[in-house]
Amino acid sequence: MARIGRWGWGAALALALIFLALLGWAFIERGRTAPTAGPAPDFTLSLYEGYDGGLGIREFRLREWRGRPVVINFWASWCKPCEEEAPLLEALWRKYRERGVIFVGVDYLDVPSAALDYLRRFEITYPNGPDLGTRISRLYRITGVPETFVVDPEGRVVFYKAAPIQPGELEAVLDPLVK
Secondary structure, three states: OOOOOOOHHHHHHHHHHHHHHHHHHHHHHHHHOOOOOOEEEEEEEEOOOOOOOHHHHHOHHHHHHHHOOOOEEEEEEOOHHHHHHHHHHHHHHHHHHHHEEEEEEOOOOOHHHHHHHHHHHHHOOOOEOOHHHHHHHHOOOOOOOOEEEEEEEEEEEEEEOOOOOOOOOHHHHHHHHHH
């Protein structure tokens, strides 16, 4: 039987410690949930052409809207519950945009042509774009769609829901933010 030298044991111990550290990190990450309070993770979203909400932008950068409430909605064209809330979200955008509230739709794991058909079918006019590579959905740790976050003017998450928005829910959060 071959003898393992001092360096061999050291290397084995180092590899074991690295493995345990990675295992611990994966366990901690798995247990993390969507941000329901505190600072909203910043992101940049390239918008679908024609879906800038009349803001004249090509990219939506959350940090640029500091000072205004922002509603972030994760959705997909293949999501039936998303269809339930789509007309309500559009109505709320039309109601609150003149009061300074920004809505943004983050299209999750979708085919661009299907997403654009969905936006046209529900006459969505607020900014929308694809979450390429699921960068933003991973940042927000979504578990499915629809999921909605409200970020206050100071950049903090003040509302989170992992289900379709119902009448009255967002108004209760937004009204105090726009006074």
